[in-house]
Amino acid sequence: MAERVYPADSPPESGQFSGNFSSGEFPRKPAPPPSTYVIQVPKDQIYRIPPPENAHRLQYLSRKKPNRSNCRCCFCSFLAVVFTIAVLAGLSFSVLYLIYRPEAPKYSVEGFSVSGINLNSSSPISPRFNVTVRSRNGNGKIGVYYHEVGSSVDVYYNGVDLCNGVLPAFYQPAKNVTVVKLKLSGSSKIQLTSGMRKEMRNDVSKKTLPFRLKVKAPVRIKVGSVKTWTMIVKVECDVTVDKLTAPSRIVSRKCRHDFDLW
Template sequence: MADRVHPMPAPPPPSSSPPPGHDAAAATETTPLHPSFRGAPPPSPGTYIIQIPKDQVLRVPPPDRARRYKKLAARPARRRRLRHACCGAFCGVLLLLLLAAAFVGVVYLVFRPRAPSFSVASLSIRGLDALAVSSLTPQIDAAVRADNGANKKTGIDYRGGGEVTVSYSGERLAAGPWPAFHQAPRNVTVFSTALAGGGVYLIF
């Protein structure tokens, strides 16, 4: 007995129209969530919007202001150079002062200089006649003692041009030259000098 073959129903022809839910999905994918933020709001009446390329903003000044722009741009660099020069000079002067102070301190600690002391070893006066009516001309011979014993490493040079004076109650009686000599450390020197005066009046 032969088998029977039943015919199958033909499939429906493909349709160009999308399925029912496809339109909603496509609309959801392409439609923005917030349609109100698509673009910037329109400008208010009376305003203008000027767009300048980014590579030309604050880079290329106009030709009529190029020289002024160059001067203004060079001012900060000039001020920085001047400020650096002033700081360098101030630091140099401060360094020199510190070096000088250190040198003086070292010299003082090494030599420890002291001022010499002076005293009158002997004194002789001539020309003071109390019975004279006219002015007196006193003559004084003085022996001065210069003591440099306090200095152990420092000698003293006395140069010419100085003066030795004798006064009484603020009145100058006589004056004489100061001799020039060198005094060694830990030395005591006694020198003599002649002093002369004039126009001295004695009031009793």
């Protein structure tokens, strides 16, 4: 329990004197009242700040703040590194583009003949196609590697897949024209509906049989001595021929292509 020290005794009231006049002592001036009190607290009752039950929380928070700061610093550093790499990559591609001026190869169908489709019978057909594709690489310093694995070649009539095959592997150097001859065969169990047979007979009578050729080829670009990652070239050609027997004549053709960089 705190002990309180009270101020000194109050001075004597008016008319009262302390001291002994006979001994020559005069009364002392009354002590002025103190302006403060002194409180004494036992040592075992001194409290810490914070109290013991909150000390662990203070320690946890004091550790947590630096960790958050470190995480923010690491995240900012990571963003700075990514931004720097992106800028350098962009500058590199820009320089390479200005130096090499790359352009996509041009594709066209030079030959297209059909056999194995009998429209006078209701039995399944086994179509065969001989297709000649021309690829022109107009780049002066860029070569193209075509891979067989992962490639595909398909021929469609009104959305029906009649035959399929793969593209042979080859390398096309700069300023080069490569002609690829493909022999494609379909399954012997392709059953045409009566409506499709009738439509084909009408096209034969008009000598305009429309087919669609789809080619998918994994390629790698060679720039100097450096090879890029594998990209996918997709080529679609609309080809119209005059008949279903070989040799046939191409009436019209139109090709378009696209690249999947990743």
